[in-house]
Amino acid sequence: VDNKYAVVQQIQEQAKQQAPQQILLSSASRKLRIIPIGGVSDIGDRNMTVFEYGEDIVVIDCGIAFPPREMLGVDSLIPDVSYLEQRKGNIRGMIFTHGHEDHIGSVPYIWPKLVCPMYATPLTCGLIQHKLNEAGITDASLTAVQEGDRLHFGQISIEMVRLTHSIPDVLGLAIRCPAGLFFYATDWRLEHTPALGQPADWTRIAQLAGEGITALFSDSTNVDRAGYSPSERIIGEAFDRIFQETKGRIIIAQFSSQINRIQQVINSAKKFGRKIAISGRSMETYVTIAMQLGYLRVPDGMLVDIRKVNTLEPNRVAILSTGSQGEEFSSLTRISEGEHRHIKLDKSDTVVISASAIPGNEDAVNRLIDNLYREGANVIHSKLMTDIHVSGHPSRDELKLMFALTQPRYFIPIHGGYHNLIEHGKLAIEMGVEEQNVMIMENGRVAEFDNRGGKLTDERIPIEDVMIDGLGIGDVGPIVIRERQLLGNEGIVTTFLVVKQSNGELLASPDIISRGFIYMREAEDLMHKLREEVKTSYARAKEQHGINSDETRQAMRDALSQFLFQATGRNPLVIPVITTIA
Ligand SMILES: [Zn+2]
Ligand SMILES: [Zn+2]
Structure with missing residues:
Protein backbone atom coordinates (compact mmCIF):
# COMPACT_ATOMS: atom_id res chain seq x y z
CA VAL A 1 0.00 0.00 0.00
CA ASP A 2 1.33 3.38 -1.01
CA ASN A 3 1.94 5.67 1.94
CA LYS A 4 -0.45 8.36 0.75
CA TYR A 5 -3.27 5.83 1.00
CA ALA A 6 -2.40 4.57 4.49
CA VAL A 7 -5.62 6.12 5.74
CA VAL A 8 -7.72 3.99 3.37
CA GLN A 9 -7.50 0.91 5.59
CA GLN A 10 -9.08 2.91 8.40
CA ILE A 11 -11.89 4.02 6.08
CA GLN A 12 -12.50 0.40 5.09
CA GLU A 13 -12.68 -0.70 8.74
CA GLN A 14 -15.16 2.06 9.58
CA ALA A 15 -17.29 1.26 6.55
CA LYS A 16 -17.48 -2.42 7.54
CA GLN A 17 -18.92 -1.50 10.91
CA GLN A 18 -21.79 0.39 9.36
CA ALA A 19 -25.28 -1.02 9.04
CA PRO A 20 -25.94 -3.03 5.87
CA GLN A 21 -27.15 -1.16 2.83
CA GLN A 22 -30.79 -0.30 2.81
CA ILE A 23 -32.83 1.15 0.06
CA LEU A 24 -34.19 4.44 1.24
CA LEU A 25 -37.67 4.96 -0.11
CA SER A 26 -38.11 8.42 -1.40
CA SER A 27 -41.12 10.17 0.08
CA ALA A 28 -40.84 13.07 -2.32
CA SER A 29 -42.87 13.08 -5.49
CA ARG A 30 -41.13 12.01 -8.66
CA LYS A 31 -38.53 14.66 -9.23
CA LEU A 32 -34.95 14.74 -10.36
CA ARG A 33 -32.71 16.16 -7.67
CA ILE A 34 -29.33 17.52 -8.77
CA ILE A 35 -26.78 18.22 -6.05
CA PRO A 36 -23.21 19.36 -6.65
CA ILE A 37 -21.09 17.96 -3.80
CA GLY A 38 -18.02 19.71 -5.15
CA GLY A 39 -16.96 21.60 -8.26
CA VAL A 40 -18.90 24.84 -8.07
CA SER A 41 -16.79 26.75 -5.59
CA ASP A 42 -13.30 26.72 -7.05
CA ILE A 43 -11.42 25.71 -10.14
CA GLY A 44 -9.50 22.57 -9.27
CA ASP A 45 -12.15 21.65 -6.74
CA ARG A 46 -13.06 18.07 -5.86
CA ASN A 47 -15.66 17.56 -8.58
CA MET A 48 -18.67 15.42 -7.75
CA THR A 49 -22.31 15.79 -8.76
CA VAL A 50 -25.29 13.73 -7.63
CA PHE A 51 -28.29 12.93 -9.85
CA GLU A 52 -31.12 11.44 -7.81
CA TYR A 53 -34.47 10.34 -9.17
CA GLY A 54 -36.76 8.56 -6.73
CA GLU A 55 -34.76 5.64 -5.38
CA ASP A 56 -32.03 5.85 -8.00
CA ILE A 57 -28.81 7.75 -7.47
CA VAL A 58 -25.99 8.21 -9.97
CA VAL A 59 -22.81 9.96 -8.91
CA ILE A 60 -20.64 11.75 -11.46
CA ASP A 61 -16.90 12.00 -10.75
CA CYS A 62 -15.03 11.78 -7.47
CA GLY A 63 -12.23 14.32 -7.52
CA ILE A 64 -9.60 15.45 -5.09
CA ALA A 65 -8.46 19.02 -4.41
CA PHE A 66 -5.18 20.33 -3.18
CA PRO A 67 -5.79 22.61 -0.25
CA PRO A 68 -5.20 26.35 -0.32
CA ARG A 69 -1.99 27.41 1.40
CA GLU A 70 -3.81 28.67 4.51
CA MET A 71 -4.90 25.10 5.32
CA LEU A 72 -1.50 24.44 6.79
CA GLY A 73 -0.20 20.90 6.60
CA VAL A 74 -3.37 19.46 5.05
CA ASP A 75 -2.53 16.94 2.30
CA SER A 76 -5.75 17.02 0.34
CA LEU A 77 -9.46 17.75 0.35
CA ILE A 78 -12.00 15.10 -0.58
CA PRO A 79 -15.76 15.34 -1.18
CA ASP A 80 -18.09 15.22 1.81
CA VAL A 81 -20.23 12.18 1.00
CA SER A 82 -22.31 11.99 4.19
CA TYR A 83 -25.51 12.50 2.16
CA LEU A 84 -24.56 9.59 -0.08
CA GLU A 85 -23.49 7.35 2.80
CA GLN A 86 -27.00 7.63 4.22
CA ARG A 87 -28.41 6.55 0.86
CA LYS A 88 -25.78 3.97 0.01
CA GLY A 89 -28.34 1.36 -0.99
CA ASN A 90 -29.77 3.72 -3.62
CA ILE A 91 -26.51 4.40 -5.44
CA ARG A 92 -26.66 2.61 -8.78
CA GLY A 93 -23.28 3.69 -10.02
CA MET A 94 -20.48 6.18 -10.16
CA ILE A 95 -19.45 7.37 -13.57
CA PHE A 96 -16.32 9.28 -14.51
CA THR A 97 -16.01 11.92 -17.21
CA HIS A 98 -12.21 11.70 -17.53
CA GLY A 99 -9.00 10.81 -15.75
CA HIS A 100 -7.88 14.11 -14.20
CA GLU A 101 -7.19 14.22 -10.47
CA ASP A 102 -9.96 16.75 -9.83
CA HIS A 103 -12.37 14.08 -11.16
CA ILE A 104 -10.95 10.72 -10.01
CA GLY A 105 -8.45 11.52 -7.24
CA SER A 106 -10.67 10.67 -4.25
CA VAL A 107 -11.79 7.22 -5.42
CA PRO A 108 -9.55 5.30 -2.97
CA TYR A 109 -10.93 7.34 -0.06
CA ILE A 110 -14.58 7.42 -1.11
CA TRP A 111 -15.23 4.09 -2.80
CA PRO A 112 -14.91 2.02 0.42
CA LYS A 113 -17.64 4.21 1.95
CA LEU A 114 -20.07 3.87 -0.95
CA VAL A 115 -19.20 0.49 -2.50
CA CYS A 116 -20.95 1.06 -5.82
CA PRO A 117 -20.11 -0.05 -9.37
CA MET A 118 -17.88 2.38 -11.27
CA TYR A 119 -17.82 3.13 -14.99
CA ALA A 120 -15.28 5.00 -17.10
CA THR A 121 -13.52 4.95 -20.45
CA PRO A 122 -10.48 2.63 -20.75
CA LEU A 123 -7.81 5.25 -20.04
CA THR A 124 -9.74 6.62 -17.06
CA CYS A 125 -10.26 3.02 -15.83
CA GLY A 126 -6.51 2.42 -16.10
CA LEU A 127 -5.75 5.50 -14.02
CA ILE A 128 -8.40 4.63 -11.40
CA GLN A 129 -7.23 1.01 -11.25
CA HIS A 130 -3.70 2.22 -10.56
CA LYS A 131 -4.98 4.22 -7.59
CA LEU A 132 -6.99 1.26 -6.29
CA ASN A 133 -3.88 -0.93 -6.53
CA GLU A 134 -1.80 1.63 -4.69
CA ALA A 135 -4.44 1.79 -1.97
CA GLY A 136 -4.69 -1.99 -1.69
CA ILE A 137 -8.38 -2.05 -2.70
CA THR A 138 -9.02 -5.32 -4.49
CA ASP A 139 -12.80 -5.72 -4.48
CA ALA A 140 -13.93 -2.65 -6.43
CA SER A 141 -16.08 -3.10 -9.52
CA LEU A 142 -14.78 -0.96 -12.35
CA THR A 143 -16.18 -1.36 -15.86
CA ALA A 144 -14.84 0.15 -19.07
CA VAL A 145 -17.37 1.95 -21.25
CA GLN A 146 -17.09 3.54 -24.68
CA GLU A 147 -18.60 6.55 -26.35
CA GLY A 148 -22.04 5.64 -27.64
CA ASP A 149 -22.70 3.20 -24.77
CA ARG A 150 -25.84 3.68 -22.77
CA LEU A 151 -26.03 2.61 -19.14
CA HIS A 152 -29.31 2.12 -17.28
CA PHE A 153 -29.50 2.91 -13.60
CA GLY A 154 -33.13 2.33 -12.66
CA GLN A 155 -35.03 5.32 -13.99
CA ILE A 156 -31.89 7.17 -14.99
CA SER A 157 -30.00 6.30 -18.15
CA ILE A 158 -26.70 7.74 -19.27
CA GLU A 159 -25.31 7.90 -22.78
CA MET A 160 -21.60 8.55 -23.31
CA VAL A 161 -20.69 11.26 -25.81
CA ARG A 162 -17.12 11.90 -26.95
CA LEU A 163 -15.60 15.28 -26.02
CA THR A 164 -12.05 16.66 -26.30
CA HIS A 165 -9.92 18.06 -23.48
CA SER A 166 -6.25 17.94 -22.47
CA ILE A 167 -6.36 14.19 -21.81
CA PRO A 168 -7.77 11.55 -24.18
CA ASP A 169 -10.94 9.53 -23.58
CA VAL A 170 -13.14 12.33 -22.23
CA LEU A 171 -16.89 11.96 -21.94
CA GLY A 172 -19.85 14.24 -22.00
CA LEU A 173 -22.90 12.60 -20.44
CA ALA A 174 -26.41 12.65 -21.86
CA ILE A 175 -28.50 11.92 -18.78
CA ARG A 176 -32.10 10.89 -19.32
CA CYS A 177 -34.86 10.41 -16.78
CA PRO A 178 -38.60 11.14 -16.72
CA ALA A 179 -37.72 14.77 -15.85
CA GLY A 180 -35.93 15.34 -19.14
CA LEU A 181 -32.62 15.16 -20.96
CA PHE A 182 -29.58 16.73 -19.31
CA PHE A 183 -26.24 17.24 -21.02
CA TYR A 184 -23.27 17.23 -18.66
CA ALA A 185 -20.08 18.64 -20.21
CA THR A 186 -17.67 19.33 -17.39
CA ASP A 187 -14.16 19.56 -18.87
CA TRP A 188 -14.01 20.08 -22.61
CA ARG A 189 -12.69 22.33 -25.34
CA LEU A 190 -13.14 22.73 -29.03
CA GLU A 191 -10.36 20.83 -30.80
CA HIS A 192 -10.75 19.92 -34.45
CA THR A 193 -7.28 18.38 -34.73
CA PRO A 194 -6.46 16.67 -31.44
CA ALA A 195 -2.94 15.33 -31.06
CA LEU A 196 -4.46 12.01 -30.00
CA GLY A 197 -7.89 10.53 -30.63
CA GLN A 198 -10.81 12.07 -32.47
CA PRO A 199 -12.58 15.42 -32.19
CA ALA A 200 -15.73 15.70 -30.06
CA ASP A 201 -18.84 14.06 -31.46
CA TRP A 202 -20.64 17.27 -32.41
CA THR A 203 -23.00 15.33 -34.65
CA ARG A 204 -24.32 13.38 -31.70
CA ILE A 205 -24.55 16.52 -29.58
CA ALA A 206 -26.61 18.18 -32.32
CA GLN A 207 -28.89 15.13 -32.44
CA LEU A 208 -29.41 15.35 -28.69
CA ALA A 209 -30.32 18.99 -29.12
CA GLY A 210 -32.94 17.87 -31.64
CA GLU A 211 -34.45 15.72 -28.89
CA GLY A 212 -34.63 18.84 -26.70
CA ILE A 213 -32.08 19.40 -23.95
CA THR A 214 -33.68 20.39 -20.66
CA ALA A 215 -30.49 21.62 -19.04
CA LEU A 216 -26.88 22.04 -20.07
CA PHE A 217 -23.98 21.82 -17.61
CA SER A 218 -20.82 23.37 -19.01
CA ASP A 219 -17.20 24.19 -18.17
CA SER A 220 -16.71 27.67 -16.67
CA THR A 221 -12.92 27.56 -16.17
CA ASN A 222 -11.99 30.00 -18.95
CA VAL A 223 -15.19 32.00 -19.35
CA ASP A 224 -13.12 35.16 -18.89
CA ARG A 225 -10.99 34.44 -21.97
CA ALA A 226 -12.15 35.87 -25.28
CA GLY A 227 -12.11 34.00 -28.55
CA TYR A 228 -11.03 30.43 -29.17
CA SER A 229 -8.11 28.51 -27.66
CA PRO A 230 -5.64 27.50 -30.36
CA SER A 231 -5.31 23.83 -31.23
CA GLU A 232 -2.96 21.63 -29.21
CA ASP A 387 2.60 28.56 -28.30
CA ILE A 388 4.18 26.10 -25.87
CA HIS A 389 0.99 25.92 -23.85
CA VAL A 390 -2.72 25.98 -24.62
CA SER A 391 -5.54 25.49 -22.18
CA GLY A 392 -7.66 22.36 -22.11
CA HIS A 393 -10.77 24.38 -21.34
CA PRO A 394 -13.08 26.37 -23.62
CA SER A 395 -12.80 30.13 -24.13
CA ARG A 396 -15.89 32.30 -24.64
CA ASP A 397 -16.45 31.64 -28.32
CA GLU A 398 -16.22 27.91 -27.74
CA LEU A 399 -18.73 28.20 -24.91
CA LYS A 400 -21.03 30.15 -27.22
CA LEU A 401 -20.82 27.39 -29.78
CA MET A 402 -21.93 24.87 -27.16
CA PHE A 403 -25.00 27.00 -26.37
CA ALA A 404 -25.76 27.53 -30.05
CA LEU A 405 -25.57 23.81 -30.69
CA THR A 406 -27.39 22.46 -27.62
CA GLN A 407 -30.10 25.15 -27.26
CA PRO A 408 -30.80 24.22 -23.63
CA ARG A 409 -33.87 25.43 -21.76
CA TYR A 410 -31.96 25.65 -18.48
CA PHE A 411 -28.29 26.28 -17.84
CA ILE A 412 -26.13 25.26 -14.88
CA PRO A 413 -22.53 26.54 -15.04
CA ILE A 414 -20.03 24.21 -13.33
CA HIS A 415 -16.25 23.79 -12.89
CA GLY A 416 -15.35 27.26 -11.74
CA GLY A 417 -15.17 29.79 -8.97
CA TYR A 418 -18.22 31.90 -8.16
CA HIS A 419 -17.25 34.74 -10.50
CA ASN A 420 -16.74 32.26 -13.37
CA LEU A 421 -20.19 30.79 -12.79
CA ILE A 422 -21.82 34.23 -12.80
CA GLU A 423 -20.06 35.27 -16.01
CA HIS A 424 -20.93 31.98 -17.66
CA GLY A 425 -24.55 32.54 -16.61
CA LYS A 426 -24.52 35.97 -18.28
CA LEU A 427 -23.12 34.41 -21.43
CA ALA A 428 -25.97 31.87 -21.39
CA ILE A 429 -28.52 34.70 -21.27
CA GLU A 430 -26.73 36.40 -24.18
CA MET A 431 -27.04 33.11 -26.03
CA GLY A 432 -30.79 32.88 -25.50
CA VAL A 433 -31.31 31.06 -22.20
CA GLU A 434 -34.00 32.80 -20.17
CA GLU A 435 -32.60 34.65 -17.19
CA GLN A 436 -34.75 32.80 -14.64
CA ASN A 437 -33.53 29.51 -16.12
CA VAL A 438 -29.87 30.09 -15.25
CA MET A 439 -29.05 28.29 -12.02
CA ILE A 440 -25.98 29.39 -10.10
CA MET A 441 -25.32 26.44 -7.83
CA GLU A 442 -23.20 26.14 -4.74
CA ASN A 443 -21.84 22.95 -3.25
CA GLY A 444 -24.67 21.21 -1.40
CA ARG A 445 -27.51 23.25 -2.97
CA VAL A 446 -30.34 21.18 -4.41
CA ALA A 447 -31.94 21.82 -7.81
CA GLU A 448 -35.15 19.99 -8.71
CA PHE A 449 -36.62 19.13 -12.08
CA ASP A 450 -39.81 17.46 -13.20
CA ASN A 451 -41.19 17.16 -16.71
CA ARG A 452 -42.60 20.70 -16.53
CA GLY A 453 -39.35 22.40 -15.60
CA GLY A 454 -36.88 23.01 -12.83
CA LYS A 455 -36.00 25.29 -9.96
CA LEU A 456 -33.23 25.95 -7.52
CA THR A 457 -34.64 24.99 -4.11
CA ASP A 458 -33.68 26.46 -0.76
CA GLU A 459 -32.57 23.03 0.41
CA ARG A 460 -28.89 22.62 1.18
CA ILE A 461 -27.35 19.36 2.21
CA PRO A 462 -24.56 19.93 4.73
CA ILE A 463 -21.15 19.99 3.06
CA GLU A 464 -17.94 20.35 4.99
CA ASP A 465 -14.29 20.44 4.01
CA VAL A 466 -13.11 16.89 4.56
CA MET A 467 -9.35 17.12 4.99
CA ILE A 468 -6.81 14.35 4.82
CA ASP A 469 -3.74 14.84 6.94
CA GLY A 470 -1.39 11.90 7.30
CA LEU A 471 -3.34 9.05 8.84
CA GLY A 472 -6.29 11.22 9.78
CA ILE A 473 -9.40 11.78 7.73
CA GLY A 474 -11.86 14.43 8.84
CA ASP A 475 -10.16 14.86 12.22
CA VAL A 476 -8.57 18.13 11.17
CA GLY A 477 -11.21 20.83 11.05
CA PRO A 478 -11.41 24.62 11.11
CA ILE A 479 -10.33 24.80 14.78
CA VAL A 480 -7.14 22.82 14.23
CA ILE A 481 -6.34 24.87 11.12
CA ARG A 482 -6.89 28.09 13.08
CA GLU A 483 -4.46 26.86 15.76
CA ARG A 484 -1.88 25.99 13.11
CA GLN A 485 -2.21 29.44 11.60
CA LEU A 486 -1.77 31.02 15.03
CA LEU A 487 1.26 28.85 15.72
CA GLY A 488 2.69 29.62 12.31
CA ASN A 489 2.15 33.36 12.53
CA GLU A 490 2.78 34.07 16.20
CA GLY A 491 4.52 31.06 17.74
CA ILE A 492 3.84 29.37 21.04
CA VAL A 493 4.79 30.02 24.67
CA THR A 494 4.35 27.28 27.26
CA THR A 495 4.81 27.98 30.96
CA PHE A 496 5.30 25.24 33.54
CA LEU A 497 4.50 25.56 37.22
CA VAL A 498 5.05 22.90 39.85
CA VAL A 499 2.89 23.49 42.96
CA LYS A 500 2.00 21.72 46.15
CA GLN A 501 -1.33 19.89 45.92
CA SER A 502 -2.50 20.92 49.37
CA ASN A 503 -2.08 24.69 49.18
CA GLY A 504 -0.76 25.60 45.71
CA GLU A 505 2.59 26.76 47.04
CA LEU A 506 5.23 27.12 44.29
CA LEU A 507 7.83 24.37 44.55
CA ALA A 508 10.19 25.75 41.91
CA SER A 509 10.70 28.79 39.75
CA PRO A 510 8.41 28.65 36.64
CA ASP A 511 9.85 27.14 33.46
CA ILE A 512 9.19 28.67 30.06
CA ILE A 513 9.52 27.12 26.62
CA SER A 514 8.79 29.07 23.47
CA ARG A 515 8.89 28.19 19.77
CA GLY A 516 8.62 30.63 16.91
CA PHE A 517 7.94 33.51 19.28
CA ILE A 518 11.21 35.09 20.30
CA TYR A 519 14.83 34.00 20.54
CA MET A 520 14.86 33.41 24.29
CA ARG A 521 18.59 33.76 24.86
CA GLU A 522 18.49 37.31 23.60
CA ALA A 523 15.38 38.17 25.56
CA GLU A 524 16.50 37.41 29.08
CA ASP A 525 14.90 40.53 30.42
CA LEU A 526 11.53 39.66 28.91
CA MET A 527 11.78 36.08 30.15
CA HIS A 528 12.56 37.31 33.63
CA LYS A 529 9.49 39.56 33.62
CA LEU A 530 7.37 36.79 32.14
CA ARG A 531 8.44 34.44 34.94
CA GLU A 532 7.34 37.07 37.48
CA GLU A 533 4.05 37.48 35.62
CA VAL A 534 3.50 33.70 35.75
CA LYS A 535 3.88 33.83 39.52
CA THR A 536 1.60 36.82 40.09
CA SER A 537 -1.06 35.66 37.62
CA TYR A 538 -1.05 32.23 39.26
CA ALA A 539 -1.40 33.76 42.72
CA ARG A 540 -4.39 35.80 41.52
CA ALA A 541 -6.01 32.95 39.60
CA LYS A 542 -5.54 30.53 42.50
CA GLU A 543 -7.41 32.90 44.85
CA GLN A 544 -10.42 32.97 42.56
CA HIS A 545 -10.51 29.56 40.88
CA GLY A 546 -8.52 27.10 42.97
CA ILE A 547 -5.14 25.41 42.71
CA ASN A 548 -5.42 23.75 39.29
CA SER A 549 -8.77 24.15 37.55
CA ASP A 550 -9.65 24.92 33.93
CA GLU A 551 -10.64 28.40 35.06
CA THR A 552 -7.30 28.90 36.81
CA ARG A 553 -5.39 28.07 33.66
CA GLN A 554 -7.74 30.16 31.52
CA ALA A 555 -7.24 33.18 33.78
CA MET A 556 -3.47 32.71 33.59
CA ARG A 557 -3.62 32.36 29.82
CA ASP A 558 -5.53 35.64 29.52
CA ALA A 559 -3.15 37.48 31.84
CA LEU A 560 0.00 36.13 30.17
CA SER A 561 -1.32 36.80 26.66
CA GLN A 562 -2.08 40.36 27.63
CA PHE A 563 1.34 40.79 29.21
CA LEU A 564 3.13 39.43 26.13
CA PHE A 565 1.07 41.55 23.79
CA GLN A 566 1.88 44.71 25.75
CA ALA A 567 5.56 43.81 25.88
CA THR A 568 6.03 42.67 22.26
CA GLY A 569 2.93 43.52 20.20
CA ARG A 570 2.62 39.81 19.39
CA ASN A 571 -0.05 37.25 20.13
CA PRO A 572 1.56 33.85 20.61
CA LEU A 573 -0.47 30.81 21.60
CA VAL A 574 0.00 30.65 25.40
CA ILE A 575 -0.33 27.35 27.22
CA PRO A 576 0.06 27.44 31.00
CA VAL A 577 0.76 24.00 32.47
CA ILE A 578 0.32 23.40 36.20
CA THR A 579 1.64 20.24 37.82
CA THR A 580 0.55 19.44 41.37
CA ILE A 581 2.66 17.31 43.67
CA ALA A 582 1.39 15.83 46.91
ZN1 LIG B 1 -9.88 17.90 -16.73
ZN1 LIG C 1 -11.57 19.34 -14.11
Missing part, protein backbone atom coordinates in the same frame (compact mmCIF):
# COMPACT_ATOMS: atom_id res chain seq x y z
CA ARG A 233 -1.25 21.00 -32.57
CA ILE A 234 0.54 24.37 -32.46
CA ILE A 235 2.50 23.04 -29.50
CA GLY A 236 3.81 20.18 -31.61
CA GLU A 237 5.06 22.74 -34.12
CA ALA A 238 6.67 24.79 -31.34
CA PHE A 239 8.34 21.65 -29.96
CA ASP A 240 9.67 20.87 -33.44
CA ARG A 241 11.22 24.34 -33.67
CA ILE A 242 12.79 24.02 -30.23
CA PHE A 243 14.15 20.55 -30.98
CA GLN A 244 15.55 21.77 -34.28
CA GLU A 245 17.31 24.80 -32.86
CA THR A 246 18.62 23.37 -29.59
CA LYS A 247 22.10 21.89 -29.47
CA GLY A 248 22.18 20.80 -25.82
CA ARG A 249 19.88 18.86 -23.57
CA ILE A 250 16.16 19.65 -23.55
CA ILE A 251 14.09 19.34 -20.40
CA ILE A 252 10.34 19.68 -20.85
CA ALA A 253 8.11 20.13 -17.83
CA GLN A 254 4.36 19.71 -18.15
CA PHE A 255 1.40 18.15 -16.39
CA SER A 256 1.90 14.41 -16.39
CA SER A 257 -1.77 13.85 -17.21
CA GLN A 258 -1.47 15.65 -20.56
CA ILE A 259 -0.97 12.50 -22.58
CA ASN A 260 -1.65 14.37 -25.84
CA ARG A 261 1.25 16.67 -25.19
CA ILE A 262 3.56 13.86 -24.10
CA GLN A 263 2.83 12.29 -27.48
CA GLN A 264 3.89 15.50 -29.21
CA VAL A 265 7.17 15.56 -27.28
CA ILE A 266 7.75 11.96 -28.38
CA ASN A 267 6.95 12.87 -31.99
CA SER A 268 9.47 15.73 -31.97
CA ALA A 269 12.09 13.56 -30.26
CA LYS A 270 11.63 10.93 -32.94
CA LYS A 271 11.93 13.48 -35.74
CA PHE A 272 15.15 14.94 -34.36
CA GLY A 273 16.78 11.75 -33.15
CA ARG A 274 16.57 12.17 -29.40
CA LYS A 275 15.80 9.59 -26.77
CA ILE A 276 13.42 10.35 -23.91
CA ALA A 277 14.08 10.01 -20.21
CA ILE A 278 11.33 10.48 -17.66
CA SER A 279 11.79 12.26 -14.37
CA GLY A 280 9.07 12.33 -11.73
CA ARG A 281 6.87 9.61 -10.35
CA SER A 282 3.51 10.77 -11.66
CA MET A 283 5.00 11.21 -15.16
CA GLU A 284 6.24 7.61 -15.03
CA THR A 285 2.82 6.41 -13.91
CA TYR A 286 0.89 8.21 -16.66
CA VAL A 287 3.34 7.24 -19.40
CA THR A 288 3.33 3.60 -18.30
CA ILE A 289 -0.45 3.35 -18.15
CA ALA A 290 -1.01 5.26 -21.39
CA MET A 291 1.54 3.04 -23.18
CA GLN A 292 0.04 -0.17 -21.79
CA LEU A 293 -3.41 0.86 -22.97
CA GLY A 294 -2.15 1.94 -26.38
CA TYR A 295 -2.85 5.66 -25.99
CA LEU A 296 0.80 6.67 -26.31
CA ARG A 297 2.80 5.53 -29.29
CA VAL A 298 6.44 5.33 -28.30
CA PRO A 299 8.98 3.89 -30.76
CA ASP A 300 10.87 0.85 -29.41
CA GLY A 301 14.06 1.77 -27.63
CA MET A 302 13.20 5.44 -27.33
CA LEU A 303 12.73 5.49 -23.56
CA VAL A 304 15.91 5.48 -21.51
CA ASP A 305 16.31 5.17 -17.78
CA ILE A 306 16.83 8.55 -16.09
CA ARG A 307 19.84 7.05 -14.29
CA LYS A 308 21.56 6.60 -17.66
CA VAL A 309 20.80 10.09 -18.88
CA ASN A 310 24.36 11.32 -18.40
CA THR A 311 25.79 8.58 -20.61
CA LEU A 312 24.00 10.09 -23.63
CA GLU A 313 25.22 12.97 -25.76
CA PRO A 314 23.30 16.11 -24.67
CA ASN A 315 21.87 16.58 -28.17
CA ARG A 316 20.56 12.99 -28.21
CA VAL A 317 18.24 13.21 -25.22
CA ALA A 318 15.17 15.05 -23.99
CA ILE A 319 13.84 14.75 -20.46
CA LEU A 320 10.14 14.79 -19.67
CA SER A 321 9.71 16.14 -16.19
CA THR A 322 7.01 16.85 -13.62
CA GLY A 323 6.99 20.07 -11.63
CA SER A 324 5.67 22.70 -14.05
CA GLN A 325 3.89 24.35 -11.10
CA GLY A 326 7.00 24.60 -8.95
CA GLU A 327 5.60 21.98 -6.58
CA GLU A 328 7.77 21.21 -3.59
CA PHE A 329 9.93 18.07 -4.06
CA SER A 330 8.87 17.72 -7.70
CA SER A 331 11.45 16.80 -10.31
CA LEU A 332 11.86 20.24 -11.91
CA THR A 333 11.98 21.99 -8.54
CA ARG A 334 14.79 19.65 -7.48
CA ILE A 335 16.58 20.27 -10.78
CA SER A 336 16.24 24.04 -10.29
CA GLU A 337 17.71 23.80 -6.80
CA GLY A 338 20.62 21.61 -7.87
CA GLU A 339 19.17 18.76 -5.80
CA HIS A 340 18.32 16.29 -8.56
CA ARG A 341 20.31 13.08 -8.39
CA HIS A 342 20.86 12.66 -12.12
CA ILE A 343 20.38 16.07 -13.67
CA LYS A 344 22.72 19.00 -13.03
CA LEU A 345 21.94 22.03 -15.14
CA ASP A 346 24.47 24.07 -17.07
CA LYS A 347 24.52 26.77 -19.75
CA SER A 348 23.95 24.34 -22.59
CA ASP A 349 20.64 23.07 -21.17
CA THR A 350 17.24 24.29 -22.33
CA VAL A 351 14.26 24.02 -20.00
CA VAL A 352 10.78 24.29 -21.52
CA ILE A 353 7.89 24.87 -19.13
CA SER A 354 4.90 23.77 -21.17
CA ALA A 355 2.21 24.98 -18.79
CA SER A 356 0.96 28.20 -17.29
CA ALA A 357 0.75 28.80 -13.56
CA ILE A 358 -2.57 27.71 -12.11
CA PRO A 359 -4.03 30.49 -9.94
CA GLY A 360 -2.43 30.17 -6.52
CA ASN A 361 0.82 28.73 -7.91
CA GLU A 362 2.22 31.95 -9.40
CA ASP A 363 4.76 32.59 -6.64
CA ALA A 364 6.08 29.04 -6.76
CA VAL A 365 6.39 29.17 -10.55
CA ASN A 366 8.22 32.51 -10.43
CA ARG A 367 10.64 31.13 -7.85
CA LEU A 368 11.16 28.05 -10.01
CA ILE A 369 11.93 30.12 -13.10
CA ASP A 370 14.35 32.35 -11.15
CA ASN A 371 16.18 29.30 -9.83
CA LEU A 372 16.46 27.80 -13.32
CA TYR A 373 18.00 31.06 -14.56
CA ARG A 374 20.38 31.03 -11.59
CA GLU A 375 21.54 27.56 -12.59
CA GLY A 376 22.39 29.08 -15.96
CA ALA A 377 19.84 27.24 -18.08
CA ASN A 378 18.12 28.67 -21.11
CA VAL A 379 14.46 28.84 -20.03
CA ILE A 380 11.45 28.91 -22.32
CA HIS A 381 8.15 29.50 -20.57
CA SER A 382 4.67 30.33 -21.75
CA LYS A 383 5.05 34.07 -21.24
CA LEU A 384 8.09 34.16 -23.53
CA MET A 385 6.70 31.82 -26.13
CA THR A 386 2.93 31.60 -26.08
